[in-house]
Structures are given as structure tokens and as C-alpha cells.
Amino acid sequence: xxxxxxLRAATALTFVATAAAHAQSITxxxxxxxxxxxxxxxxxxxxxxxxxxxEWVTLEENVLRQRVTTDITTKGGTFxxxxxxxxETPIWGANGWLVPLDGLSEEYDVGDILPAMxxxxxxxxxxxxxxxxxxxxxxxYRTDLMEMAGMxxxxxxxxxxxxxAAAAMxxxxxxxxxxxxxxxxxxxxxxAFITAMSNSFGxxxxxEEWKPQFDQPEWADTLNFYVEMMNExxxxxxxxxxxxxxxxxxxxGKCGMWIDAxxxxxxxxxxxxxxxxxxxxxxxxxxxxxGKRSNWLWAWALAIPAGTQQEDAAKQFIEWATSKxxxxxxxxxxxxxxxPPGARTSLYENPEYQKVxxxxxxxxxxLSADPNxxxxxxxxxxxxxxxxxPEFAGIATQVxxxxxxxxxxxxxxxxxxxxxxxxxxxxMEAAGY
Amino acid sequence: xxxxxxxRRKSLNTALAWAVGLLIFxxxxxxxxxxxxxxxxxIASPPLFLNFDWTLENYAIVQERSDYMRFLWNSVIIAGxxxxxxxxxxxxxxxAMAFVPSKRTKDILLWMLSTKMLPAVGVLxxxxxxxxxxxxxxxxxxxxVVLMLINLPIIVWMLYTYFREIPGEILEAARMDGATLKxxxxxxxxxxxxxxxxxxxxLNFILAWNEAFWTLNLTAVDAAPLTAFIASYSSPEGLFFAxxxxxxxxxxxxxxxxxxxxxxxxxxxxxxxxxx
Amino acid sequence: MATQHSRxxxxxxxxxxxxxxxxWMLVPLTMTLYFSFKxxxxxxxxxxxxxxxxxxVRFVSSSSFWxxxxxxxxxxxxxLVITVVLGILLAMLLDQPMWGQGVVRILVIxxxxxxxxxxxxxxxxxxxxxxxxxxxxLWRFFGAEPISWLSExxxxxxxxxxxxxxxxxxxxxxxxxxxxxxxxQLEAAEMDGAPVLKRFYHIVLPHLSxxxxxxxxxxTIFLLSIFAEIFVTTGGAFGTRTLTYLIxxxxxxxxxxxxxxxxxxxxxxxxxxxxIFLMRIVGKNLDA
Numbered sequence: 001x002x003x004x005x006x007l008r009a010a011t012a013l014t015f016v017a018t019a020a021a022h023a024q025s026i027t028x029x030x031x032x033x034x035x036x037x038x039x040x041x042x043x044x045x046x047x048x049x050x051x052x053x054x055e056w057v058t059l060e061e062n063v064l065r066q067r068v069t070t071d072i073t074t075k076g077g078t079f080x081x082x083x084x085x086x087x088e089t090p091i092w093g094a095n096g097w098l099v100p101l102d103g104l105s106e107e108y109d110v111g112d113i114l115p116a117m118x119x120x121x122x123x124x125x126x127x128x129x130x131x132x133x134x135x136x137x138x139x140x141y142r143t144d145l146m147e148m149a150g151m152x153x154x155x156x157x158x159x160x161x162x163x164x165a166a167a168a169m170x171x172x173x174x175x176x177x178x179x180x181x182x183x184x185x186x187x188x189x190x191x192a193f194i195t196a197m198s199n200s201f202g203x204x205x206x207x208e209e210w211k212p213q214f215d216q217p218e219w220a221d222t223l224n225f226y227v228e229m230m231n232e233x234x235x236x237x238x239x240x241x242x243x244x245x246x247x248x249x250x251x252x253g254k255c256g257m258w259i260d261a262x263x264x265x266x267x268x269x270x271x272x273x274x275x276x277x278x279x280x281x282x283x284x285x286x287x288x289x290x291g292k293r294s295n296w297l298w299a300w301a302l303a304i305p306a307g308t309q310q311e312d313a314a315k316q317f318i319e320w321a322t323s324k325x326x327x328x329x330x331x332x333x334x335x336x337x338x339x340p341p342g343a344r345t346s347l348y349e350n351p352e353y354q355k356v357x358x359x360x361x362x363x364x365x366x367l368s369a370d371p372n373x374x375x376x377x378x379x380x381x382x383x384x385x386x387x388x389x390p391e392f393a394g395i396a397t398q399v400x401x402x403x404x405x406x407x408x409x410x411x412x413x414x415x416x417x418x419x420x421x422x423x424x425x426x427x428m429e430a431a432g433y
Numbered sequence: 434x435x436x437x438x439x440x441r442r443k444s445l446n447t448a449l450a451w452a453v454g455l456l457i458f459x460x461x462x463x464x465x466x467x468x469x470x471x472x473x474x475x476i477a478s479p480p481l482f483l484n485f486d487w488t489l490e491n492y493a494i495v496q497e498r499s500d501y502m503r504f505l506w507n508s509v510i511i512a513g514x515x516x517x518x519x520x521x522x523x524x525x526x527x528x529a530m531a532f533v534p535s536k537r538t539k540d541i542l543l544w545m546l547s548t549k550m551l552p553a554v555g556v557l558x559x560x561x562x563x564x565x566x567x568x569x570x571x572x573x574x575x576x577x578v579v580l581m582l583i584n585l586p587i588i589v590w591m592l593y594t595y596f597r598e599i600p601g602e603i604l605e606a607a608r609m610d611g612a613t614l615k616x617x618x619x620x621x622x623x624x625x626x627x628x629x630x631x632x633x634x635x636l637n638f639i640l641a642w643n644e645a646f647w648t649l650n651l652t653a654v655d656a657a658p659l660t661a662f663i664a665s666y667s668s669p670e671g672l673f674f675a676x677x678x679x680x681x682x683x684x685x686x687x688x689x690x691x692x693x694x695x696x697x698x699x700x701x702x703x704x705x706x707x708x709x
Numbered sequence: 710m711a712t713q714h715s716r717x718x719x720x721x722x723x724x725x726x727x728x729x730x731x732x733w734m735l736v737p738l739t740m741t742l743y744f745s746f747k748x749x750x751x752x753x754x755x756x757x758x759x760x761x762x763x764x765x766v767r768f769v770s771s772s773s774f775w776x777x778x779x780x781x782x783x784x785x786x787x788x789l790v791i792t793v794v795l796g797i798l799l800a801m802l803l804d805q806p807m808w809g810q811g812v813v814r815i816l817v818i819x820x821x822x823x824x825x826x827x828x829x830x831x832x833x834x835x836x837x838x839x840x841x842x843x844x845x846x847l848w849r850f851f852g853a854e855p856i857s858w859l860s861e862x863x864x865x866x867x868x869x870x871x872x873x874x875x876x877x878x879x880x881x882x883x884x885x886x887x888x889x890x891x892x893x894q895l896e897a898a899e900m901d902g903a904p905v906l907k908r909f910y911h912i913v914l915p916h917l918s919x920x921x922x923x924x925x926x927x928x929t930i931f932l933l934s935i936f937a938e939i940f941v942t943t944g945g946a947f948g949t950r951t952l953t954y955l956i957x958x959x960x961x962x963x964x965x966x967x968x969x970x971x972x973x974x975x976x977x978x979x980x981x982x983x984x985i986f987l988m989r990i991v992g993k994n995l996d997a
Binding site: 439442443446447449450451453454455457458460461463464467476478479480522523525526528529530532533535541543545546547548549550551552553554555556557558559560562563582585586587589614639642643645646659660663664666673674677678681684685688689692693696699 | 715729734799805809810811830834835841846934953961981983988
């Protein structure tokens with residue numbers, strides 16, 4: 001008892017001390033992506049303007065997810081703003097864990113947020129998180145290697161073309177792999193890629209009765225195509241490659257093509273980091289002619305957990321960080337290519353931004369993604385590379401682990417699909433579907 | 434003749450031991466070297482060993498991104514606090530076990546060790562809820578207590594094995610001279626136990642410093658130690674080997690230096706009375 | 710007379726440590742047990758009522774359970790074998806006269822100071838990366854195809870990383886034990902012309918038995934709960950999902966606290982089986 005009181009007293013003292021030192025201070029949990037880190041550098045401007053201090057907790061994506069989920073479900077109240085994605089926002093919003101982002105100021109112009117993004121970050125028409133940047137996925141390819149292979153990339157290629165082009169570009173002696181794709185286990189890594197890809201092959205996660213569909217031929221087609229192409233033209237050890245690994249490979253000139261997040265475009269075309277900056281072209285993610293392409297839709301967004309003591313300050317920060325002014329601030333000092341993309345319509349109407357080589361393809365990719373109708377056959381869920389139900393993250397991570405074991409040559413496609421089917425059925429039944 | 438053989442054997446031993454030692458140390462050495470390269474040099478093929486342009490820019494970038502000193506200070510307080518608190522609680526217990534052993538002493542000791550087997554992930558929710566209730570989230574005090582409890586069994590056990598090596602006759606002689614229990618502990622026992630306590634402190638400081646589950650999950654800003662510092666570097670975008678190396682070097686350097694300077698004590702500390 | 714008094718004093722002195730640890734054990738344990746009988750899904754509104762032994766049945770009947778137990782035992786066993794065997798060899802080497810013994814000893818214990826997260830990151834990215842990793846360069850230098858360590862040889866890789874971290878600990882304990890070995894006895898045996906292996910088997914090994922037991926006991930306690938090494942490297946893929954990691958996935962990734970808690974109870978049971986088994990041996994050895 002005594003110990004408890006002593007600790008409480010000590011805590012209270014520290015609290016008083018910090019409270020006295022700073023008039024107002026908010027704590028933000030965020031992911032360690034380049035755009036977020038850049039934002040931290042500009043925080044001083046926000047503090048100057050408002051007098052509100054900002055404390056950052058920057059974590060790697062997996063750790064961040066674990067940390068904020070624990071805190072929100074237990075109502076821990078550690079953070080005043082959390083960086084979350086399109087998957088979490090509608091689920092948390094429905095649970096009443098997030099502060100609705102209404103009553104935003106006039107100049108913030110909430111109507112300017114791209115409808116696809118606003119839609120994915122809302123529940124029942126209420127916006128619960130403001131997109132800091134949004135992304136779809138598209139093809140990034142080496143124009144020089146494509147030319148050398150004697151081929152030409154159409155704006156909207158098919159998977160068959162990609163496979164042929166990959167084989168033609170591959171030069172093992174020069175350490176050039178025709179294609180680099182995610183294979184890493186995890187629902188937000190390889191899981192997201194293969195799910196988006198499967199949509200273009202006519203596959204789906206669940207039918208209208210929430211029955212898992214891994215026993216259907218479309219999934220086998222997707223996986224067989226992927227494995228065959230990657231074994232033929234992919235880099236060694238692709239089963240452990242995620243976004244970051246592939247980005248490194250591409251920047252080092254070791255990939256002919258890379259299908260991944262549209263935000264990567266600014267990294268691969270930045271001459272400071274990329275050895276191939278001058279030879280990058282863009283195209284829409286491939287399809288198979290069934291009417292759906294294999295691009296996804298995602299946004300990293302800022303949300304306020306319900307119950308925070310700093311709701312007003314937090315709202316002020318979100319308005320600042322996701323505003324048009326912030327985009328201009330970054331553009332002024334870092335150039336238009338480096339502003340956070342994919343969140344606002346006005347950015348794509350800006351003639352300065354239209355000069356950026358990947359601007360149009362990014363917008364086209366985002367516009368062609370429809371989370372409400374992601375698949376060829378009808379589905380009961382919302383989301384393209386995920387299904388927005390609470391059970392999905394856990395299930396998809398395990399399913400993608402089975403897939404990664406296929407990529408590593410440890411089991412066959414059929415074995416993995418059988419396991420995925422059994423496991424998903426088990427979990428869905430447990431969850432009461 | 435004999436001397437020549439010994440000398441040759443000694444040379445052989447030396448060569449072999451150094452080779453093995455360097456091999457084991459190599460990953461750390463490589464990390465430190467890489468932290469002074471540019472990102473491009475860090476992935477150069479073939480790898481560059483010493484012939485690169487040494488640069489400090491990675492350290493500058495890491496420091497700009499996160500306030501290293503704050504994390505370091507939290508690590509020192511948490512690891513130090515939990516160790517000191519643990520020793521204060523453990524010394525009397527270990528003393529009692531060593532000098533007034535009962536039939537159940539060994540059982541108690543082994544039971545204490547078994548509490549360490551509780552898987553931390555399994556009790557994250559209970560502990561997190563408890564911390565919220567007690568207002569201990571993101572406080573150094575809360576972490577000090579948790580890490581103390583985690584390491585207490587090891588501290589008790591180590592101290593017990595040291596105390597047991599102190600001959601009982603000395604204590605009896607002191608008692609004959611009419612020393613009170615307090616004097617016995619203060620003037621007879623403590624001086625003899627200081628080396629043992631020192632090595633216990635060292636080992637537990639290292640264990641607490643490296644603890645990465647609770648320190649990450651129960652902190653945010655105010656109490657975040659170096660384990661949280663490193664969690665923001667595990668997969669940044671693009672080329673990152675050099676920055677990762679710099680952050681890693683910064684995270685392990687303090688404890689590495691401490692360990693090197695006190696390795697004699699530490700070697701003693703790791704014996705667990707196994708020598709006898 | 711004095712004994713009675715000192716016994717009660719002794720009890721008093723042990724009280725704080727015992728009470729604290731009892732609390733540290735009982736409070737989470739009780740809460741874990743409580744959750745394990747509930748359907749507790751934080752993302753679906755939290756406490757959804759009592760479900761009896763459902764979670765226990767579900768956890769064990771899941772296709773991931775036995776592979777996870779197996780993975781746990783393989784990792785613990787593998788690391789123990791490697792660290793003990795290499796530890797003995799290394800300790801014997803370091804016990805020989807040589808130049809710069811102090812420095813070599815420092816080099817050997819250094820990995821012990823490295824945080825598990827850091828060591829996993831460094832190994833994964835700078836050594837085991839199949840394209841830019843140092844091991845890949847080494848393989849290519851010898852004209853071999855680089856290995857994708859973390860996918861093709863996932864278990865081996867994790868055992869390697871963890872062994873590297875724990876080898877210093879084993880070496881140091883064994884070294885201290887060897888140093889206390891009566892060198893005259895060894896020399897006498899050498900004079901008698903006993904072959905090296907025989908000397909090792911009959912003199913060195915029995916002398917080390919107690920130290921080996923301690924290494925096994927302490928390491929097992931820590932190895933049963935390794936987490937960071939798997940989280941950072943494979944994320945539980947490629948057959949490296951241990952029981953601890955499976956519980957993590959249930960609690961945090963699937964957000965099923967009830968199911969995860971039931972898993973936690975199983976993990977405690979497994980740990981205690983291992984512990985009882987170990988303590989039987991240790992208990993005997995500690996008396997000697």
C-alpha cells in the first residue's frame with residue numbers, strides 16, 4: 001500500500017513538474033516513414049504558432065500497431081494523437097474510441113480531401129481520421145532496362161506482359177532481377193500485395209456468407225502465377241522482402257520492375273538516395289482483363305483517441321499537419337516531389353505539382369481503387385488489400401506466413417491454401433460469423 | 434626444451450584464442466565500422482573494411498531525429514533504480530537463507546526462480562490494465578518496480594551463493610564477542626560481501642538495460658529508454674544500414690563500455706557460486 | 710534458544726522479497742486465469758461473458774499449437790547444446806596461458822551486452838540479408854549461391870543469433886569453474902600418459918557438471934521467453950513460431966485476449982514442467 005502511494009506521489013510530482021514547465025503538450029504516436037519523420041522536423045513551426053508543445057513517439061510499423069492497439073483497447077490514454085491506417089479507423093470509429101473530426105475550420109476545407117481517402121477513414125459518414133498521406137500501388141520500372149529488352153510498357157499492362165517483360169529484363173550475372181515484389185509475411189506486407197493481386201485474378205477472401213474462399217481455383221491461379229514469375233525473375237530470398245527491402249534493391253538498380261506503394265515514387269526518383277533516379281517510368285498496376293486491377297488503397301492518418309484531455313490541441317495539430325499550408329511549407333523547402341501525396345484534390349490540380357513525373361499516375365491509381373467493390377465477385381466486406389473486420393489482421397498474418405513458406409520453397413501452393421482455408425474457417429467460426 | 438614447447442604452445446593458444454575472440458566480436462565491430470560509412474559505402478560490393486571515408490553524418494542524423502540523451506538518461510535511471518531497489522530487498526532475504534537455512538530454503542529459492550518463467554506477452558493485458566489503474570503508465574517508477582520484480586529472483590540467488598561462501602565461524606566469533614545482529618551485518622558481513630554485491634549489481638544492471646518487452650510496451654515519452662529509441666530505427670525507408678548501425682552503436686555503447694571497465698567484477702558475478 | 714529468535718528474524722528478513730514475488734506471481738496469474746475463461750475480444754466490445762474451457766480447447770486444437778511447442782523446444786534445446794559445447798571448448802581455450810588474455814576475454818563476452826533487439830537487427834540486415842548481407846558476400850566470394858538465411862534456414866538462423874548472444878554467458882561460468890580445477894591433478898594424469906579425451910572425460914567434465922547445470926537452468930529461463938529475436942527477424946513465419954510468439958499473435962494481432970490468456974496458462978504449465986525437470990537435476994547438483 002505504502003509503495004503504491006509513494007509511487008503515485010512520485011508520479012504526481014513528475015506530472016506537476018512537466019505541467020508547470022509546458023503550458024500545453026500533446027503526445028503523438030507515429031510510424032517511422034520518411035514523410036512522418038520530415039513532419040517532425042517542422043513541428044517547431046507549429047509550436048511557434050500555437051504555443052503547444054509536441055512530444056513524438058516514433059516506432060516501426062509493427063511495434064506501433066501493437067503499442068497503439070493495446071492503449072486504445074484498454075483506454076490507457078497515453079497518446080493524444082495516434083497514427084493509424086485505413087484498416088483500423090472504421091473499426092475503432094465504430095467502437096466509439098475515436099473523436100469524430102467534425103467542426104473543422106473553414107480554411108481546412110475538409111471537402112478537399114480525396115473522396116476515396118475520406119471514405120476509407122470514415123464510419124457511417126463521420127470522418128474519424130485525417131489523411132496525412134494516401135497511396136495506391138502502381139508499377140515503377142526502369143525505362144533503360146525496358147528499352148534494352150526491346151519492349152515498351154503500356155500505361156495499363158496485363159500480368160502476362162509483366163511476366164514476359166520481367167523474364168526479358170532479368171540478367172542474373174549483372175545482378176538485375178526483372179521484378180521485385182513483396183513476399184514478406186504480415187498482413188500489411190506480403191499479405192497486402194497478394195490480396196490486391198488476387199483481386200485482379202478474380203479471387204476473394206470471403207463469399208457473401210463469410211465463407212473463406214482459399215479452396216477456389218482463383219487463389220491457386222494467383223499464387224502459382226506469382227511463384228512462377230518470382231522464381232524466374234525475382235531476387236534471391238524474396239520471401240523475406242517487404243516494402244523497405246524492395247525499395248533498397250530498386251534504388252541500388254537491382255530491380256527491373258517493382259509494383260508497390262505510389263509513395264515510393266518520390267524515393268526512387270530522388271537522386272540523393274537512388275542510383276537510378278533518371279530512369280524510372282510508371283504504369284498502372286496490372287490486371288488480367290477481368291475488370292479489376294491489382295492496386296490497393298491505403299492512407300496513414302491522424303486520429304484522436306476518445307478520452308484525451310487535450311482534444312482541442314490535438315485537433316489543432318491535425319488541422320495543421322494535414323492542411324494545404326503544410327503541403328506548401330514542405331514544397332517550399334524540399335520541392336514539390338517531396339510533399340505528402342494522395343490526400344487532397346487540390347494538390348493534383350496544382351500546376352506545379354502536375355509537373356512531377358509520378359503525379360498523374362498516382363492520382364489515376366488512387367481513383368481506380370474502390371474499397372466498396374474490390375473484387376470481381378461480390379464480397380460482404382469493405383477494403384481492397386484487407387477486409388475491414390477486427391479478425392482480419394490476425395488471420396491474414398498467419399495466412400501470409402503460409403504463403404511466405406511457399407515462396408521460400410518449404411511447401412506447395414496447394415498445401416498452403418489448404419492450411420489457409422482451414423485456419424481461416426476456424427477463426428471465423430470462433431468469431432461467430 | 435620444456436620452455437620452448439610451452440612457448441610454442443602459448444603462441445598457438447594466443448593465435449587461436451584471438452582468432453575466435455575476434456570472430457565472436459566481429460558483428461559488433463562491423464556495426465561500429467558501418468556506422469561511420471555513408472549509406473552507399475555501407476552496401477558497397479565487395480564490402481569495405483577500413484578503406485572508406487569516415488563520416489559522422491549518421492550520428493548527426495540520428496541525434497537530430499531523436500533526443501539520445503533523454504533515452505539514455507531513462508535507461509540509466511530505470512536499470513539503476515531497479516537494480517538498487519532489488520538489492521536492498523534481496524540482501525536481507527539472501528542473508529537469512531544463507532545463514533539461517535531451513536528445510537524449505539531451497540524450495541523457496543527455486544520457486545522464486547520459477548516466477549521468471551511467466552511469459553511476458555501472456556500477461557501484457559493484465560499488467561497494462563493494472564498500470565492504468567495505478568497511474569503508472571509511462572512513469573520511470575512503474576518500470577523500476579516491474580524490472581526489479583523480474584530480476585529479483587536472480588539477485589536473491591546470486592547473493593545467496595556469495596553469502597554461503599562466507600564461513601560461518603567468523604560470524605560465530607563475532608557473536609561470541611557480543612556483537613549484535615546489526616553490528617554483525619554492518620561490520621563483519623558487509624565488507625566480506627561487497628565484491629559479491631558489486632557483481633550482482635553489474636549483472637542485473639545489464640539485464641535490466643537490455644530488457645525490451647516491458648520497457649517498450651509500458652512507456653511512451655517520459656520514461657522511454659534506449660530500447661524504445663532503437664525501435665524507431667528498425668526499418669526506415671531506403672538505404673539504412675549506416676543509420677541503423679549508428680543508432681545501434683549509440684544504444685549499446687554505454688553498457689559495452691561499462692562492461693569492459695568492470696569485467697573482472699562481472700566475471701565473478703557470473704559464477705553463481707558454481708565454482709565451489 | 711538463539712535459534713528460535715534468529716529464525717523469526719530470518720523470516721522477517723525474507724518477507725519483503727517473498728511477499729513481493731508472490732504478488733508479482735499471483736496478481737497477473739489470477740487475472741490471466743480470469744481472462745482465460747472469458748470470451749474477451751477488445752475490438753468487439755471487450756468482455757462477452759464466460760465460456761468455460763472453450764479457450765483452452767481452442768488453443769490446443771488449433772493447428773498451430775503443436776508446431777509451436779516443437780519450435781520452442783527446438784530453439785531452447787539447440788541453443789543450449791551449442792552454447793554448452795562451444796562454451797566448454799572456449800573456456801578450456803581461454804584457460805590456457807596466452808598473451809592478451811584480458812583483451813580476448815573482453816572480446817568474447819561483448820555480445821552479452823548487446824540488446825536482443827539490436828543484435829537481431831544487426832544480424833538480419835547486415836549479415837543474413839541475401840543480397841547485401843556480409844554472409845552473402847562471403848558465399849559469393851567462394852562462388853556459392855547466397856543463402857536466404859531467414860527463410861530457407863529460418864530455425865538455424867534464429868538459433869545462431871540467440872546462441873551468439875548467450876555463448877559469452879556460458880563461457881564465463883564454465884571458465885570460472887575450469888579455473889578452479891586442480892591443475893596438479895590434470896598434470897599428474899598427463900604424466901601418466903592419459904590421452905586428452907580421457908582426461909577431459911574423467912577429470913574436466915565431472916568437475917564442470919555443476920557449472921553446466923547452472924548454465925542450463927539460467928539460460929532455459931531466459932530462452933523460453935525469447936521474443937525480440939523472432940519478432941524482428943521472421944515475425945513467426947517459416948516455422949519459427951514459438952509458444953510465446955503464438956500467444957503474442959493471439960493477444961495482440963488477433964486481439965483475442967481470452968484465447969491468448971489460455972495460451973499463457975499453457976505456457977506457464979510448460980515452463981513449470983521444464984522447471985521441475987530442471988530443478989530435479991539442479992537440486993541434486995546444488996547439494997553436492
